[in-house]
Amino acid sequence: MTDSTVTPVAxxxxxxxxxxxxxxxxxxxxxxxxxxGAVAGLAFMCLIVLxxxxxxxxxxxxxxxQYRDFLLTPPVWLxxxxxxxxxxxxELGRDLLSRLIQGARLSLLIGLSSVVLSLIPGVLMxxxxxxFPRLLGPSIMRLMDVMLALPSLLLAVAIVAxxxxxxxxxxIAIAIVSLPSYVRLTRAAVIGxxxxxxxxxxxxxxxxxxxxxxxxxxxxxxxxxxxxxxLSFSSAILDAAALGxxxxxxxxxxxxxxxxxxxxxxxxxxxxxxxxxxxxTILLSVLAINLMxxxxxxxxxxxxxxxx
Amino acid sequence: MLxxxxxxxxxxxxxxxxxxxxTFALIxxxxxxxxxxxxxxxxxxxxxxxxxxxxxxxNKPLPAQYLxxxxxxxxxxxxxxxxxxxxxxxxxxxxxxxTVELAFAALLFAGIVGLLAGVIAxxxxxxxxxxxxxxxxxxxxxxxxxxxxxxxxxxxxVSLGWTPVSGRNGVLFDVEPVTGFMLIDTLLSGxxxxxxxxxxxLILPAIVLGTIPLAVIARMTRSSMLEVxxxxxxxxxxxxxxxxxxxxxxxxxxxxxxxxxxxxxxxxGALLAGAVLTETIFSWPGIGKWLIEAxxxxxxxxxQNGILLIACLVILVNFVVDILYGLANPRIxxxx
Amino acid sequence: MPLLxxxxxxxxxxxxxxxxxxxxxDLSVDAGEILAIVGESxxxxxxTMMALMGLIDAPGRIxxxxxxxxxxxxxxxxxRQRRKVVGKDIAMIFQDPMTALxxxxxxxxxxxxxxxxxxxxxxxxxRQRALELLQKVEIPAAESRLDAYPHQLSGxxxxxxxxxxxxxxxxxxxxxxxxxxxxxxxxxxxxxxLLVNLQQAHDMALILITHDLAVVAETARKVCVMYAGQAVxxxxxxTLFEHPAHPxxxxxxxxxxxxxxxxxxxxxxxxxxxxxxxxxxxCLLSPRCPYVQxxxxxxxxxxxxxxxSLVRCFYPLNQEVA
Numbered sequence: 014m015t016d017s018t019v020t021p022v023a024x025x026x027x028x029x030x031x032x033x034x035x036x037x038x039x040x041x042x043x044x045x046x047x048x049x050g051a052v053a054g055l056a057f058m059c060l061i062v063l064x065x066x067x068x069x070x071x072x073x074x075x076x077x078x079q080y081r082d083f084l085l086t087p088p089v090w091l092x093x094x095x096x097x098x099x100x101x102x103x104e105l106g107r108d109l110l111s112r113l114i115q116g117a118r119l120s121l122l123i124g125l126s127s128v129v130l131s132l133i134p135g136v137l138m139x140x141x142x143x144x145f146p147r148l149l150g151p152s153i154m155r156l157m158d159v160m161l162a163l164p165s166l167l168l169a170v171a172i173v174a175x176x177x178x179x180x181x182x183x184x185i186a187i188a189i190v191s192l193p194s195y196v197r198l199t200r201a202a203v204i205g206x207x208x209x210x211x212x213x214x215x216x217x218x219x220x221x222x223x224x225x226x227x228x229x230x231x232x233x234x235x236x237x238x239x240x241x242x243x244l245s246f247s248s249a250i251l252d253a254a255a256l257g258x259x260x261x262x263x264x265x266x267x268x269x270x271x272x273x274x275x276x277x278x279x280x281x282x283x284x285x286x287x288x289x290x291x292x293x294t295i296l297l298s299v300l301a302i303n304l305m306x307x308x309x310x311x312x313x314x315x316x317x318x319x320x321x
Numbered sequence: 322m323l324x325x326x327x328x329x330x331x332x333x334x335x336x337x338x339x340x341x342x343x344t345f346a347l348i349x350x351x352x353x354x355x356x357x358x359x360x361x362x363x364x365x366x367x368x369x370x371x372x373x374x375x376x377x378x379x380n381k382p383l384p385a386q387y388l389x390x391x392x393x394x395x396x397x398x399x400x401x402x403x404x405x406x407x408x409x410x411x412x413x414x415x416x417x418x419x420t421v422e423l424a425f426a427a428l429l430f431a432g433i434v435g436l437l438a439g440v441i442a443x444x445x446x447x448x449x450x451x452x453x454x455x456x457x458x459x460x461x462x463x464x465x466x467x468x469x470x471x472x473x474x475x476x477x478x479v480s481l482g483w484t485p486v487s488g489r490n491g492v493l494f495d496v497e498p499v500t501g502f503m504l505i506d507t508l509l510s511g512x513x514x515x516x517x518x519x520x521x522x523l524i525l526p527a528i529v530l531g532t533i534p535l536a537v538i539a540r541m542t543r544s545s546m547l548e549v550x551x552x553x554x555x556x557x558x559x560x561x562x563x564x565x566x567x568x569x570x571x572x573x574x575x576x577x578x579x580x581x582x583x584x585x586x587x588x589x590g591a592l593l594a595g596a597v598l599t600e601t602i603f604s605w606p607g608i609g610k611w612l613i614e615a616x617x618x619x620x621x622x623x624x625q626n627g628i629l630l631i632a633c634l635v636i637l638v639n640f641v642v643d644i645l646y647g648l649a650n651p652r653i654x655x656x657x
Numbered sequence: 658m659p660l661l662x663x664x665x666x667x668x669x670x671x672x673x674x675x676x677x678x679x680x681x682x683d684l685s686v687d688a689g690e691i692l693a694i695v696g697e698s699x700x701x702x703x704x705t706m707m708a709l710m711g712l713i714d715a716p717g718r719i720x721x722x723x724x725x726x727x728x729x730x731x732x733x734x735x736x737r738q739r740r741k742v743v744g745k746d747i748a749m750i751f752q753d754p755m756t757a758l759x760x761x762x763x764x765x766x767x768x769x770x771x772x773x774x775x776x777x778x779x780x781x782x783x784r785q786r787a788l789e790l791l792q793k794v795e796i797p798a799a800e801s802r803l804d805a806y807p808h809q810l811s812g813x814x815x816x817x818x819x820x821x822x823x824x825x826x827x828x829x830x831x832x833x834x835x836x837x838x839x840x841x842x843x844x845x846x847x848x849x850x851l852l853v854n855l856q857q858a859h860d861m862a863l864i865l866i867t868h869d870l871a872v873v874a875e876t877a878r879k880v881c882v883m884y885a886g887q888a889v890x891x892x893x894x895x896t897l898f899e900h901p902a903h904p905x906x907x908x909x910x911x912x913x914x915x916x917x918x919x920x921x922x923x924x925x926x927x928x929x930x931x932x933x934x935x936x937x938x939x940c941l942l943s944p945r946c947p948y949v950q951x952x953x954x955x956x957x958x959x960x961x962x963x964x965x966s967l968v969r970c971f972y973p974l975n976q977e978v979a
Contacts, residue, residue, distance in 0.1 A: 050459075159339030162639075163632050164594035167612075171628050174616045175350045251465055255598055258467045259613055274468055281471060282479050289475075292468025299463040307459075553756035560710055560751075561771050561822065562744025575761050650761070 044312035051308020054301035061298055065117040072111035073099070076268045080106040085284045101286045103277065109286065112268035113294050119269045120298065123184055124249040128242050130188035132195055136238065139199020140226050143207065154200070157193040165190040169252055173261045183262045187252050191245040198241050202234035236313040243309055247302035254295050270295050329643050336636055344629040345390050348621055349383070399630075400622035402615070409626045413608060418501030419489060420607030423599065424592050426523050427531035432585065435535045439542025439581075440574060446547065454539055461536030466595055470529040470602035477525060487604035490519050530599040534588040541584045545577040552576070579650045586642025590635045659685040660862050661709075661830060664723040668701070668708050668886075671716050676936055678704050680886040683960065686879075688829065691856060691863045693877035693894075695870060695909065699930050701886040702866045706832045710749055711739050727829060745775040745826035752835040754815035758807035764791070764818050765803035771825040790821040794851060813844035817851070824855060830862045831855075837869070849876065870913050874898055882906045885930050885941040892966025900965045902973035904946045940970070948972060 046052055064071050074080075080102060087094045088101040088109075100109040142153040160168065172186035206212060207230070215229045256262030257271025265272050270291045277287040356373045374380045378389050393400070399409040442454040478486045489503045490496060494515040496506050504523070507515035549555065550573055558572040597609035604610070608631065615623035661684070668679040679701040686692045694702045708719045709731065724731040727746060731739065751757045759767060768787040772778040778786055784803065791799035794817040807815060816836060823831060833852060837845035853876050856863045865877060873880055873894065880897055882890040882905060890903040901907040908926040928945040937943050939954040946953065952971055960969045964976045 155335055155339060158336050159343060162336055162340060162590075162636050163343075163628070164590040164592075164635065166591075166594035166597065167628070167631060170597065170612070170616065171347065171624070174624050175347055247463065251463075254465055255467060258465075258598070259601060261613075261616065271465075271467070274471070278471065281475050285475055288468075288471050292465055292472065295465045295468060296460070296463060299465070300460055303459060303463050553751060553753060554759040556712060557751065557757045557819070557822075558759065559712055560744060560749045561774065562740040562742070562826075563770065563774055564740065572759050576759065579761075 041312050045308050048308040048311060050304040051311075054304030054308070057297065057301040058305060061117050061301070062121065064114050065121050068114050068118050072108075072114045073097075074108035074111040076111040076115040077107060077266055080108070082106070085280065085287065087284070088286050091286075100290055101284070103273070103287050104280055104284075107268075109290055112273060113270070113290065115268045116270045116273065116291070116294070117298075119180070119263060119267065120250045120253065120295075123180070123187065123253045124246045127184045127187040127191065127249045127253075128246050130184065131191045131245070132238070132242055135192045135195025136199050136231070138192075139196040140203060140231065142196065142200040143203025143230075144222070144226060146204070150200070153196065157196050160189075160193045165248070166252055166255055169256060170259070170261060173256060178256075178261045178264055180263045180267070183253050183256055186256070187249045190252070191249065194241055194245065195238065198237050199234060202237055203230055206230050206233050239313060240306055240310045243302060243306035247299045247306065250295065250302070251299055325647050326644060329640060333636060333640060337633065340629060340632045340636075341391060341394065342387070344625050344632075345387050347625050347628070349386075351621070394629075399626040402623050403620045404615075404618055404623075409623055409630075412611065412623070413627065413630055415501070416606060416608050416611050419503070419605060420593075420596050420600070420609060422502050422504065423523070423526055423530060423605060423607060424589070424596060426527035427529075427592060427595075428534065428585075428589070429531075430527050431531035431534035431538055431588075435538030436542050436581070438539045440546055440569070440577075442539070442543045443546035443550065444569065451543075454543065458536040458539045461532050462540070464532050464536075466529055466532055467598045467602055469532060470525070470599060473525050473529060474602070484521050484525050485518075489522050489606060490515065494518060526599050526603045526605055529602070530592060530595050533595065534585075534592060537584055537588055538581060541581050542577065545580045546573060549573050549577040575649075579646070582642065582646055582649055586639055586646070589638045589642070593631055593635060658728070660688040660690075660727060661686040661864075662723055662725045663705075663709070663721060666705065666708060666719070666721040666724065668704050668713060669718050671718075678886050679708065682883075682886070682888055683891075684881060684888070686830065686862045686864060688862055689856075689860045690879065691853075691865060691877045693865045693867060693873040693880045694883060695868055695873060695880060696883035697868060697930060699885075700883040702883055703834050705883075706749065706834060706864065706866065710743050710747065710832070711736070741775075744771060746828050747830045747832065748823035748826060748828040749832040749834065750816070750819045750823050750836050753839040754812055754819050755807075755839070757819055758815055760807050763804050763806055764810070768818070768822050768825055771822055775826040786825075787821075790825055791818070793824070793855070794818070794821045796821075812840050813848060816840060816844075816848055820848075820851065820855070824859065824861075827859065828861060830864065832864045832866070834866045835868070836865075837872070838867075852876075870898075870909060882909065885936075887941060887969060888960060888967075889942070889969045890966055891960070896965045900975040902963050902966055902968040902975055903970050904948050904974060905942050907974055948974070 080098075083095075083098060083102050084106045085104055086098050086102040086106075089096055089099050091101075094101065098108050098110070100113070102108055103112070138153050142150040163171065169183075169186040169190045172189060173182055176182040176185065212225070212229060215225060220229060253262055253269070254271030254274070257269045257273075258275045260275060263269035263272050265276055273291040274288065277284075277291065280287050356370055356377070356379070371380075378386055381389070397410065399413075401408050402412060405412070438454045438458075442448075442451040445451055474486055477483045490507065494507070494510070494512050496503070496510045496512070496515055499506050499509055503519040504516065507519045550569075554576075555568060555572055558568045563572070593609070596607060597613060599605065600607045600610035601613055608627065612624065612627045612631070614620075615627060663682060663684040666679055666682040666684075667677045669675045669677045682701070682705060684692075684705070694705070696702055704713070707713050709724065709726075711731075713719055719732075721732060726742065729742065731742075734742070758764070765784060765787050768790055769778070769783040772783045772786055776786075787803060788799055791802055796802050796814065796817050802810070802814075802818075807818075810818065820836075831852075836852065837848050840848060849872055852863065852865075855861070865873070867873060877894050880892060880894055881888050882897075882903065884905050890897065890901070890906045892902075897906065898910065901910055905926070912925065926945050926947075931937060931941060931944070937954065939952075939956050940946070940949075940958055943949050943953045950972065956971075958969050958971050960967050962968075963973045
């Protein structure tokens with residue numbers, strides 16, 4: 014009996030507390046979820062990620078199995094379509110849906126690994142350039158200027174021209190290409206933070222340089238970096254597909270989205286689905302990530318709202 | 322203003338040498354034996370191999386090789402194509418106008434439509450038009466343009482038959498390449514319909530190449546315009562009794578253009594990258610297609626110095642944009 | 658007939674249920690007269706003037722029984738007709754001169770723009786007139802300043818340019834919205850002196866929005882004290898300063914250092930101006946008023962003539978007549 018009288022009061026107190034001091038995650042989610050586009054993007058990406066993770070179980074067919082009796086079968090809702098191949102088949106009779114699902118794996122893999130591969134050295138170089146503005150800053154920034162002088166896709170093309178086409182080289186090329194934006198962003202954020210009093214305080218307290226860099230300053234530069242990582246994830250997917258389309262990326266018969274488009278070009282007059290569907294998948298994934306990125310930017314760093 | 326230009330020019334020099342280092346390294350980083358890779362032959366006759374090493378200057382130490390490279394560049398010697406035996410420079414200059422024509426048409430399209438859409442969206446903030454512009458531009462920004470090109474070809478060329486599928490002009494017309502710009506050459510040739518034909522060839526590639534810049538410019542114009550319209554000097558302009566058009570365009574847009582112009586400049590670099598894809602889709606005989614074909618054929622002199630030329634082009638364009646930026650913004654012009 | 662007559666002006670942001678930012682304001686200014694409007698931030702001083710200038714945008718809504726200027730009904734004018742008056746016969750200068758000028762155009766261009774718009778002057782004639790205006794606002798080396806950009810000018814200089822722009826159309830009424838607040842103290846006096854000199858030389862009416870009561874005492878003839886969107890006291894200058902009838906006027910005066918010599922601390926009024934959700938039912942000052950009675954909390958007083966001034970208070974102070 015006493016329990017039932019006490020609990021509502023305690024509950025009310027708990028609610029009050031959480032309203033007064035919402036956890037950072039809750040506060041972030043509140044800001045993020047107000048942006049409907051961002052939530053839709055997140056939902057779509059969750060779907061893609063699930064498909065990619067469970068590709069062997071989700072895909073109705075083996076993506077490289079060729080059904081010779083079903084070359085260029087249209088999707089199910091068109092004349093001649095069959096439920097066996099929901100999105101139709103390509104010129105070799107392979108199931109398009111299965112190939113797209115398999116392709117999601119590749120695109121996410123390329124995106125994720127190239128972001129990691131460029132984020133870590135990029136942030137390190139940015140920190141160094143920010144902490145040593147006389148010694149290392151100018152040379153690092155000059156190098157980045159040179160890299161920025163070439164548009165990203167062209168630089169990636171140049172790198173692949175040296176290394177040769179392939180999955181790993183695509184990742185390396187894209188990672189190198191997106192390096193400058195991390196370096197510049199980190200350096201700008203670090204220089205902004207170094208003037209703040211809390212950094213001076215940490216210095217006076219005798220914090221070592223690595224501690225200053227990674228514990229004191231870096232966490233305060235995270236917001237723009239997270240946003241940039243999202244955006245470069247989407248441009249990695251786009252660039253990988255472009256390289257694949259140019260025949261410089263992942264090589265056929267691997268079902269990469271851009272590579273699929275390249276081989277589908279010849280069927281533009283006969284089988285629109287072979288051309289449309291891979292590209293539509295790329296567009297929707299990139300759009301979803303960009304929507305998420307916009308939401309993240311607004312939620313994490315309102316100052317950046319008008320930056321792009 | 323002159324000192325402003327001189328300062329910016331000074332910044333270009335280290336960047337230029339950085340790029341020569343990059344293109345120099347390009348050839349040396351090719352895995353395997355460079356001569357065999359370039360000749361496309363395995364187990365070359367050792368004597369021929371040595372000759373090739375000698376001819377390409379690959380037997381000297383690296384710093385000497387780099388100095389050789391710079392020296393040749395200074396003399397305007399960009400090497401010759403392994404395929405056609407023509408000089409890289411003359412191939413570049415032959416194909417370059419086609420790319421410029423395409424890029425110019427794309428920027429014109431993106432600039433006019435993007436600015437208009439951005440300004441109207443900002444003035445009618447929160448309206449259906451505004452949401453439409455924002456939605457479409459976000460989609461445009463995320464567009465894989467190689468796919469977008471195929472879709473437009475499928476629709477306008479294959480289904481409707483309105484525009485040609487590829488190339489710069491029809492086989493029916495024999496146009497003398499005077500300037501290299503098809504629109505101008507067809508006018509000069511005086512052939513009936515040649516100009517219209519060239520325009521028809523240009524339209525789809527220009528739209529495809531202009532899509533991403535269009536999206537970026539529209540979004541940037543809108544946000545920049547919204548910011549400027551809140552400024553005190555807009556209130557001052559209205560308090561002067563000026564017409565709304567004058568307030569929006571003379572006082573608002575002029576200031577809103579400054580950040581848009583920077584973005585516009587950055588887009589020109591991206592445009593050249595987009596040109597590689599667009600030219601490949603539409604078989605447009607420009608430098609983008611040239612470069613990709615050279616990579617496919619392992620024509621390394623073309624790859625090396627083609628990239629160098631394009632990089633220089635991008636730096637140059639960014640330099641010009643910087644100067645324009647200074648002209649548009651008195652605060653920058655008078656700095657220091 | 659006064660030059661400017663405003664009766665029962667209401668400005669709301671939102672629909673009719675929104676709390677008015679300006680609430681039943683009456684105001685009149687004669688030709689060649691200086692009226693000061695005082696009150697703390699958010700009391701509706703600037704919004705009133707913006708309404709007169711036609712600078713209130715949606716969702717802002719204006720309603721008034723009358724708003725006549727120089728015999729013109731400002732409420733019934735079309736936008737186009739209003740633009741012929743605004744910037745010419747009524748001109749306004751703003752608080753922060755550093756942001757009030759367009760950074761992309763020269764000083765000369767921005768002045769000539771007014772001359773072209775309202776007087777049809779072009780080319781050499783406009784430039785000559787702009788030069789005269791810069792000289793009139795006492796800018797040294799006026800000739801070279803014509804081609805200067807706003808970022809090359811100091812704050813005081815920018816405000817002089819803004820004044821030159823405002824008097825370019827030879828206005829009958831000049832509105833100065835806290836013209837010296839953003840300036841250095843030494844410059845403030847110069848700008849005020851310039852404004853008063855120009856007002857006398859051109860026989861303009863001047864509405865001076867300020868919270869500097871010392872300035873009011875030196876320059877204005879009439880003063881209107883505003884609180885939470887309402888005029889709470891309207892009177893002549895020396896009288897109102899000597900016999901403030903509204904508790905809020907008294908509090909404002911008590912907060913001037915010169916008036917409270919010897920006091921340990923400057924007098925303050927506890928609390929803040931009521932916002933959208935805590936507007937009292939009775940007198941708007943009642944939650945903060947040291948003399949508050951039960952009657953004040955229940956009913957809202959009207960602006961009525963008292964011994965020395967028009968006062969919105971049930972229990973006006975200092976009513977003894979000397």
